Amino acid sequence: MTKLSTLKGVCDVLPPEIYTWNRIEETSKEVFSSFGFNEIKIPVIEHSELFIRSIGETTDIVGKEMYTFTDKGDRSITLRPEGTAGMVRCYVENNLHLLPSPQKFYYYGPMFRYERPQKGRLRQFYQIGVEALGSASPLVDAEVITMAHTLFQRLDLTNLTIELNSIGCNKCRGNYRDAIVGFFSKKGVLCNDCQVRIAKNPLRMLDCKVERCVEQRAGAPVILDYICDDCKTHHESLKELLTAINIDYKENPYIVRGLDYYNRTAFEITTEHLGAQKAVAAGGRYDNLVSDFNGPATAAVGFAIGMERLVSLVGETKNQSSPVFYLAPLGSAAENKAFVLSQSLRQKAIVTELGDGGQTLKSHLKKADKLNASFVVIIGENELKTSRALCKRLSDAFQKEIGIDDIDALIAFTAEKPGVSA
RNA sequence: GUGAGUAUAGUUCAACGGUUAGAGCACUGGACUGUGGCUCCAGGGGUUGGGGGUUCGAAUCCCCUUACUCACCCCA
Known part of the structure; x- marks a missing residue:
């Protein structure tokens, strides 16, 4: 193939x-x-x-x-x-x-x-x-x-x-066409293209690039006069x-x-x-x-x-839609939980990326960083036990625990400013 | 349709006719066992576009072919 x-x-x-x-x-x-x-x-x-x-x-x-x-x-x-x-x-x-x-x-x-x-x-x-x-x-x-x-x-x-x-x-337009044809037919030998143009589309002869033709069109009639x-x-x-x-x-x-x-x-x-x-x-x-x-x-x-x-x-245009949340599940049970959470967020039109439960936490964070995400929600075994997800702000590494189903608290966290978080 | 140039890793590019075709970036992993960016280390990756020829030996030279690029024609 x-x-x-x-x-x-x-x-x-x-x-x-x-x-x-x-x-x-x-x-x-x-x-x-x-x-x-x-x-x-x-x-x-x-x-x-x-x-x-x-x-x-x-x-x-x-x-x-x-x-x-x-x-x-x-x-x-x-x-x-x-x-x-x-x-x-x-x-x-x-x-x-x-x-x-x-x-x-x-x-x-x-x-x-x-x-x-x-x-x-x-x-x-x-x-x-x-x-x-x-x-x-x-x-x-x-x-x-x-x-x-x-x-x-x-x-x-x-x-x-x-x-x-x-x-x-x-x-x-015919007047001008006639004038052009009349003008060029009194001139010397034209390039091959222009010999076609004079019959087919004489106006095109005016922007021929062949040197011989450029010289010969000095003084050619101008359309606005016709x-x-x-x-x-x-x-x-x-x-x-x-x-x-x-x-x-x-x-x-x-x-x-x-x-x-x-x-x-x-x-x-x-x-x-x-x-x-x-x-x-x-x-x-x-x-x-x-x-x-x-x-x-x-x-x-x-x-x-x-x-x-x-x-x-036009210069490069940035992608406006980098994810707000990157969900980082560790293991398959967490993955199911994260999938449910992702749908809750997306229904509120929040751009959410869902990671693969088989990945390590480190690879999750690397990927979140590459995707230019703002927040990572970590859901591992500990979090499943306590029903508290760990939400991390990537800009300053600040993180806090939030109820795993508490969408409003997650959204509220996005509004907190770096450096002044409680 | 005409003319010129180019073709090497995912990508951008190296390699005088002479070891096993290299480097940056990208990717994957490790240093750091559940914490990213920076750094360091390692790894995967190639029929040198394809075919033929010259040669002890070809990514390199020659021929053919295909693709791409630029220009002409023309056009947004």
């Missing part, structure tokens, strides 16, 4: 790292609630068609990264590579547009993309996703960006940069709103979202500490996606946070 291991690009999350995950999840719930967002659960599997139609057939995600299989009913099923498509499907399917707009949701869960793993990039990765559907106002763009900013602040993250761009709308007046007004309003609450941002005309459904606002929140995958969160507007799925015309904006990337930026 070969040694079992996880699949490539998939990993376990163990303590103590899981405490950081929990802290992020809890903090995000607090922040999102304060912005009026509600949690929602949407499926991990969907009809393949949902992603093909929303994300776009020519994107890498759909073209080569989807986990797609045929189920026993001969349906084509895909493990979601991102959350927005499912959210929009849910919005349309449940007629959520009938509720007051905008409807604001967040969700939390794994996404799947068949990619070559590297730092900050996995095949199964977790996202916190946020979507606001039913408003075209730049105010909602600003709210959503502010919400991400607030969360990162609450997690004590500094040195994050908000990068902002507008990629125009269906009406004006977007229509409506898009420009929207973009300017968003910037004013962010400025009004002192949120710093950096205009980055090279931000291009990799999914077809985006328009207007595109943004990324980046760090210098993640290697090549520097985006901790990214998102933008998708004003046409709901109507593309035969829903009513519904403007929307959202973003996703890369959970693993965020975890690696």
Whole structure:
């Protein structure tokens, strides 16, 4: 039998790292609630068609990264590579547009993309996703960006940069596309990737890293000069709103979202500490996606946070739940007694660790110390005879006898202060 | 899919082609028979990723393979 291991690009999350995950999840719930967002659960599997139609057939995600299989009913099923498509499907399917707009949701869960793993990039990765559907106002763009900013602040993250761009709308993006294609086709030989990009996704040529291409793009057209007046007004309003609450941002005309459904606002929140995958969160507007799925015309904006990337930026989080009591039974009769006692304590929501009756007292105490317990309750032959348990405070080694069934006295002992005990 | 690097104990790492592959941490036990942390001592642990080759001799050199890591592409 070969040694079992996880699949490539998939990993376990163990303590103590899981405490950081929990802290992020809890903090995000607090922040999102304060912005009026509600949690929602949407499926991990969907009809393949949902992603093909929303994300776009020519994107890498759909073209080569989807986990797609045929189920026993001969349906084509895909493990979601991102959350927005499912959210929009849910919005349309449940007629959520009938509720007051905008409807604001967040969700939390794994996404799947068949990619070559590297730092900050996995095949199964977790996202916190946020979507606001039913408003075209730049105010909602600003709210959503502010919400991400607030969360990162609450997690004590500094040195994050908000990068902002507008990629125009269906009406004006074509102008810019033409301008880019026109600009580069007059230039010399481009790298192999860019020769593909010029046909498929010309905007991507702007952040090519090949030296030859970098030189040639000097003086290339800038998107903000090509977007229509409506898009420009929207973009300017968003910037004013962010400025009004002192949120710093950096205009980055090279931000291009990799999914077809985006328009207007595109943004990324980046760090210098993640290697090549520097985006901790990214998102933008998708004003046409709901109507593309035969829903009513519904403007929307959202973003996703890369959970693993965020975890690696947030410092270690301590386990909050180290035991209050460690019960140390000596022998099997004592073990039975300790088991009963443990249940009484746990019913009062007191974190209690139960030791093995076969262990020596010394090994009990060592273990209690390693578990960072506060008190050890020793139950041996003497204690069983007298029905008095020996309760020891580990911080200063003070100990006293307490009636073996006297839960209240045990709890009272935890409240006594070291050094002033009677 | 492309390129580079790495693979030795549970873990982090040593070991010029030359005894029985070592050390820190972790784990278990003892010093201390029913009293933890600190200290000291001892112990368990390894097919040197796998396969083949060169050599008197390979963890070390060569080839193949697998896995991991980083980067490209792309993306959270």
